[in-house]
Amino acid sequence: MESSKKNDYNVDVKNMKHLETVSEEWWDPSGTQILLHSMNPIRVDFxxxxxxxxGMIKAEDRNNPDVLKGLNILDVGCGAGVLSEALAKLNANVTGLEPSEELIRVARDHIKGQSLNVDYIAEYIEEHSINNPDKYDAIVASEVVEHVPDQRAFLLELTKCLKPNGSxxxxxxxxxxxxxxxxKIISEYVLNxxxxxxxxxxxxxxxxxxEKILEEKNCKTVSVRGIWYTVFLNVFNYLKYTGIHYFLQAVKQDNKKQK
Incomplete structure (x- = not known):
């Protein structure tokens, strides 16, 4: 049942409903979510x-098929699970969090018959953080922050679920x-x-x-990298320039170790 408190949470309901209109196309790599599929390799790499x-994983294990084995990863705003599945295929324990019950349904349907350790939950980050403090080795919010009404509140909620030394x-x-x-203009209205x-x-x-928001909760930004999409190759690459689109990693400092 859909939560009656939906408008009380930090979610753009209009945007969520907009995304639900293409829920059945989510797993078509050449459909409306083409960029999410094309971005997956570089997201996983980052x-x-x-x-x-x-030091969460060993460098020598980088190319192992189970490189993320044993790590607990929270994918916030997971949609229908494109990134969640990719991380689970590297043997991570993945929790996919998404306020849209329709997208969670599609995500669950897609993993049927696959032996993947993915738990999809139709829940808000504000709810999840209460019951899962300091739980995850890594938290991912990919293509989500730009859709959230109160970005500061959203980012601060993420930090609550993160273990010390987690990213x-x-x-x-x-x-x-x-x-x-x-x-906004070319990708949405020219190239579609x-x-x-x-x-x-x-x-x-x-x-x-x-970076400034995350520092409020002792999370230090350690990496920012720009990315570029080459349309005719349908591939993303790293770029020194961060003014278009960027990846950011921040690490939660361990206060006990600092004392």
């Missing part, structure tokens, strides 16, 4: 390399004139590779803003 940099991984568009042109009306440029957030 997460794995980030966890190596903090938060954010992927999101930057708020620049360049991103407005390329992400992003669902029209799914983004509000005013809700794009700069990496310096994310």
């Amino acid at each position: 997460i794995c390399n980030g966890l190596i940099s903090t 938060i991984f954010i992927t999101t568009p930057n708020r620049t004139i360049v991103s407005w042109l390329l992400v 590779i992003i669902q029209r009306g799914s983004h509000d440029w005013n809700h794009f957030i700069r990496p310096s803003e994310v």
Whole structure:
């Protein structure tokens, strides 16, 4: 049953309903969610390399098929599970959190018959953080922050669920004139590779803003990398310039070790 408190939570209900209209197309790699599928390899690469940099996994295990074995990862705003599944296939214990019950249904349907350790939950991060403090080795919010009404509150909720020495991984568009042109105008209205009306440029957030918010809860940003999408190859690559779209990793400092 859908929560009667929906409007009390930090969710853009209009945007969520907008995404639900294409729920059945979510797993079509050439459909409306083409960019999520195309972004998956570089998202997984950034997460794995980030966890190596903090000693959460060993560098020599980087190319092992079970490189994330034993790690508890929370994928917040998981949609229908494109990234959650990819992480689970590397043997992580994945919790996919998503307020849309329709998208969770599609995600659960897609893992039927697969031996993957994924638990999909139709729940708000505000609810989840209460019962799961300091639980996860890594938390991912990929292509989510730009859709949240109160970004500061959302980011602070993420930190509550993270273990000391654990990492938060954010992927999101930057708020620049360049991103407005390329992400909002060209990608949505010229090339039609992003669902029209799914983004509000005013809700794009700069990496310096994310960094400042996370520092409030002792989470130190350790990496920010730009990415670029090559349309005719349908592939994402890293880019030194972060003004279009960026990946960010922050690590929760262990206060006990600092004393």
